[in-house]
Amino acid sequence: MTVIGWIQIFLYCAIVVALVKPLGWYMTRVFNGESTFLSPVLRPVERGLYWIGGVDEKREQHWLTYTVAMLLFHVGGFLIIYGLMRLQALLPFNPQDQSAVAPDLSFNTAISFITNTNWQNYGGESTLSYLVQMLGLTHQNFLSSATGIALAVALIRGFSRSSMRTIGNFWVDVTRCTLYVLLPICVVYTLFLVWQGMPQTLGAYVDATTLEGARQTIAVGPVASQVAIKMLGTNGGGFFNANAAHPFENPTALSNFVQMISIFALGAALTNVFGRMVGDQRQGWAILGVMGVLFLAGVAITYWAEANGTSTLSALGLTGGNMEGKEVRFGIVASSLFAVITTAASCGAVNAMHDSFTALGGMIPLINMQLGEIIVGGVGAGLYGMLLFVVLAIFVAGLMVGRTPEYVGKKIEAREVKMAMLAILVLPLMYLGWTAVAVVFPPAVASMANAGPHGFTEVLYAFTSATGNNGSAFGGLTGNTFFYNLTLASSMFVGRFFMIVPAMAIAGSLAAKKSIPPSAGTLPTTGGLFVGLVVGVILIIGGLTFFPALALGPIVEHLAMNANNLF
């Protein structure tokens, strides 16, 4: 570890924190329906969309209607992606003549993108036409992240409203998020990325004759416009197979730094939106504090592990850390930091191959996802995931003192706690359950690229990433098989929607409750005690759930490596 490495890490954190208030202020205005500096241009477009779509923007929805609207929207999104992938050979913008994608891979990819997972069982440049990349994947990058943010805002309204039956209008929230938040940032961001060297062209792949006379086909495409929303919306599905490690998808140290900031920017700012909407910004800062503690702990461990390298590398006299699967322009620190950020948020873009990380360095990304991706988390999803843990922590605190727990003026009762537990428990059911099936099912075992405990970690990582809607991978695992295409798709689906529905049920039941003023017996939820309590609950629930699985994978691998056992 180096001083300049830590300076980069702290500079990163400082910039993310500095963006929280301005972005939080702006997004609060957007979701409260107030006008912004972009309204003169965008308001007519917005009204036009409502008019054609038959949306009455004044009419709010009950939580159930809100949820159904969201689900219908996703059924449509699924059909668009699936159809485009199956028919791409017949459609325009296909200069490489990519043929139709197989049904199981199309199914997996469509589920993957509507759930904001963006798991890559496809290799972008070798499988997909430009039309699929744009109309299929880029559009769902926008809409799945807009949906995540809309849902988080709906849950916030549950906390901030008193005795109301409705939690907002899904169509309005999604439209405003797309038009006022995501699109304007992406337009500027795309140009920045092209400036840094990212291609943005509809031309065919380039045939070059190298200095030594060999032929090299260089894949290009409309990369920058997709990467902008891929990072900002914590989607993470790469234009290229190597994702953000590909020099075209992340050309410079600066593009890398800005990409890392954009992963956290909206998710972190949503804590401020929460604070503003419940009328006390300190509530938002406390939640961001919980996230910050867990984040920095993860960064420290991964950075330390990767900088130390492996015992086999040092036995050969190689110093400079574990550079296998990393790019020179990023080095150890920017690769480690990126890995922790992308799994803390549910982004899943990678600028280094997690599969080649050291055992402990690769364990932190795994833990980040198993905790439920609540350390900033996916845009929106991170906040509603975190609020579920807050509900539990408040409940535990209430049990300790024997009072009905309250949070930001709302009594937390049996219904909320049950729904929170349901959402939290369904995740390990998927990733532990499917991992258990996969490691005893011979065709699934055959997909592992590494033998020994590392192979087990590959499978555990895949199902964890899918369930958490992350999308990063221990890429050695051959996921494009019938078994994995279907089981991973089911994990992604359950991980997304079985968390959303209980969260929306909580939103509905909270909105209907009366707000009560804090009394002398109310647990203050803005201080260090509260932060410690929530961190504790997260680690205890997480630890009890997945520690045994980690012991079989990365932990035993670390011990094996130190004992010089190779597989």
Place this chain on the structure above:
Amino acid sequence: MLREIRPAIILLLLLTAITGLAYPLAMTAIAGVIFPKQAQGSLIEKDGKVIGSALIGQEFREDKYFHGRPSATSAPDPADSSKTVSAPYNAANSGGSNLGPTSKALNDRIKEDVDKLKAENPNAPVPVDLVTTSASGLDPDISPDAALFQVPRVAKARKMPEERVRQLVTEHSQGRMAGLLGEIRVNVLVLNLALDAAATK
């Protein structure tokens, strides 16, 4: 609930058209005007022919060129399309080795490369980036140490003084962005082009 079906179809189609067609096509048009070189892939031409991209590494085997990092990219086997064969720096199929720290295959491969490099230059420690594959398999850069390590071989093959070659490496080392971000690095293709240019002078 039934009245949600109309927006579900129409809004979806409209927003898809905006974000999936209008936005990327508009960005393609604008980027092509403002940053035409980058938008096309930062291609390098020599005598009117494309010889590569400044951002994409290419394979160098000859002694007179600096070599990049090992690359784990592959291509479909021409004999059997269900299998793949090793194809270093295949810029149409990026990817890493995905081998973990306890992989015997990885450690054997690294040991072999270290032995080869030690035989080539016994006087300097082997730089780690020269024996590890990159994440994309297309890493255009190596560390300055990795370039300096190869100076004796390159100088000998070109019958140039080592001092001159070393000077070229130093000239083509790119520092950290603002002295802070990223790592110090040398772009192999750019360095080799400079080397060719220096040789013809």
